[in-house]
Structure formats: C-alpha cells, structure tokens
Amino acid sequence: MDPLSFDGIREFTLAAQLQSFTAAALQLGVTSSAVGKSVSRLERRLGIKLLHRTTRKLVLTHEGEVYLSSCLHIIDELRDIESNMSTGVSEPRGRLRVDLPAAFGRRHIAPMLIDLSKQFSQLDLTLTFGERTIDMIGEGVDLAVRIGDLHNDPELVARKLGDQELVICAAPDYLRNNPPVIDKADLLQHDCIIGWRKGLRAAWLLKNAKGELEQQQILVRHEFGDGEMMLQATLDGCGLSQLPTWLISEHLQNGALVTVLDCYAGAKMPIHVIWPRTRYIQPKVRMTVDALLQMAKMKPNVFGC
Secondary structure, eight states: OOTTTTTTHHHHHHHHHHTOHHHHHHHHTSOHHHHHHHHHHHHHHHTSOOEEEOSSOEEEOHHHHHHHHHHHHHHHHHHHHHHHHHHOOOOOOEEEEEEEOHHHIIIIIHHHHHHHHHHSTTEEEEEEEOSSOOOTTTTTOSEEEEESOOOOOTTEEEEEEEEEEEEEEEOHHHHHTSOOOOSGGGGGGSOEEEEOOTTOOSEEEEEOTTSOEEEEEOOEEEEESSHHHHHHHHHTTSOEEEEEHHHHHHHHHTTSOEEEOGGGOOOEEEEEEEEEOOSSOOHHHHHHHHHHHHHHHHOHHHHOO
C-alpha cells in the first residue's frame, strides 16, 4: 500500500467537523496553513473538491460529505479493533448509526436500541427515520431495518427478521356513509389512503382465488409518507387503507377500525436488517443484529415469526 495513501485524512476530518483550518490546527499542534496544504494535497490525490473555503468557515461539498462519512466510519472501526485487541473485550462501543422505517422504527426498534445504549455505556446512537432507500456505505450507516422486498446488492448483508401482515380496514363511520365493500373491484369506487413512494404504482397486494398475490388497482385520494399519518386519516374516516396488523391491532380490538375484503387478505411484506458487507463485523453491529433477531422471536405478534 502507498505509505502516503492516508496523508491528509486526519487534517480533513478535523477541519470538516470544526469548519475551520485554524481550529483543526490548534488540536493538531500545527499551523492553519499546514492543515490547508494537507487538505489540498488530499483533494489533488482524489481528484475531487472536498471543501468550499470562505472567509468565515469551511463548507463541505457533496463529495466531501460522502468522503467524511466514510472516513469517520473507518476511523470508528480502527478504534474499535484497537480497543478490542488491547483489552480483549468485545463490548460494543462507539457511535452506531441506524436508519429505520418511520412508524415501525419508532414503535418497536428505537426503544430496544435505547435500552441497549443504557446497558452499554460506551455505545452512542444516531437514529434516522424514513422510508427512502439510502446509500448506506456512502452515508456511513451501520445498520438499517427495511420493510419490503430487497434489491440484490452484493455490498450488503441481510437477515430476515419476519413479515408484516397487511389487511384492508376503515373506520365504521366511513363504511356507514359509503357503498359496501364486497369485491376487490369496489376499491376503484372508494377513497383509498396509501403510503407515498416515489414512482410506485397505486395498487394493493391481494390474494386471488388460487391464493396467489396480485396487484389490485385502487382509487387514491390521500398519500402520506408516514404510517402513523395513514393510520390517523383512516381513524378519522377519510377512507380505506391497507395497513400492517402490528399498527392497527389495538384499534381493531376496540372497534375503532373494521377490516374489509378479508377473503382477499394475507399479503405480507418481509422485514430485514441489513448492513454493509465487510470482513470485520464490529461488536456494536454484531450485537445489535443478534438483539434484533432475538426480539423478532420474542414478539411474533409484531414480526409474524
């Protein structure tokens, strides 16, 4: 390996985080000019601009944000390896970056992760919530939980946690004030509430007479990028929605929601935990994956195991 291949990385990461060559220089015990020259050499070697220089502060370029995230991730791994080798203890430590689906993550995954951080005092959390597909490696994400079919990505490892079962439901008031929902074709005559997904067709998965899943076109009125908002709109009588049983079980039990088209129900969506493929799995990642798998076994009503 080129002995100079890591030259400038320490200076870049400090300057980017502190938004100042001067502040980075104070920590490193060198001049601000030396820090600036090191970063410039790094930019020339990479062939990209990492920082915009202004009179007041440094601003990361898009490429700089991606590079900084990757550098910090690698530095965390190196510190973790050194700590384990010196102490012989594989206790999870460092910052764990996890991306979660919004409603499911807030209700079921985040509380477990917070409990883990209480158990392991050197484990720090960064949790983000959303439904978009992210570049895990580029954004420095250690783990993600995803609901739905996964794309085949050789750079990622996936373990299945379970399945979420979907049913079509509505508030009693909506059903009383609208035509009956007897056949799947009736979905084209009713207000339907869906989760917003860029570029996805407005359809629900239903079982046909052979028990096979097929897409059924629906009439969409409202789109929400959050499961909790879909639930609230359905409870408020805004229309029909196809929602996971873990989200609505309480409302089915107390009668606030009623299922329809049960003969077509049975659609499931897989739940996976995924992480970047690497030869060395950090203890914080390995421990969290094990905890998620154990939780999935302990909560069949949530994960459908």
